[in-house]
Amino acid sequence: MECNVGITEQKIRVLAGLAIIGVGAYYNIKALSAIGVIPIVTGMLRYCPVNQTIGYNGCAGEQHRVKSAVL
Numbered sequence: 001m002e003c004n005v006g007i008t009e010q011k012i013r014v015l016a017g018l019a020i021i022g023v024g025a026y027y028n029i030k031a032l033s034a035i036g037v038i039p040i041v042t043g044m045l046r047y048c049p050v051n052q053t054i055g056y057n058g059c060a061g062e063q064h065r066v067k068s069a070v071l
Helices: 007-026 030-035 037-045 049-054
Strands: none
Touching: 007 030, 007 037, 030 037
């Protein structure tokens, strides 16, 4: 699986997934909470099969750098 979800899109997906889960939990809709897991997983893996199907690659312009946790 190649990266096809950019950094900004990754953050948006994870936040949207958390919001969907929160709404599902608030209104006690288990199906909505389960659907909220999908954007979180695709964001964390940085791979989305829908992006691949339509030919979109958010990682195309990014340089992959590893940020050190130690300063």
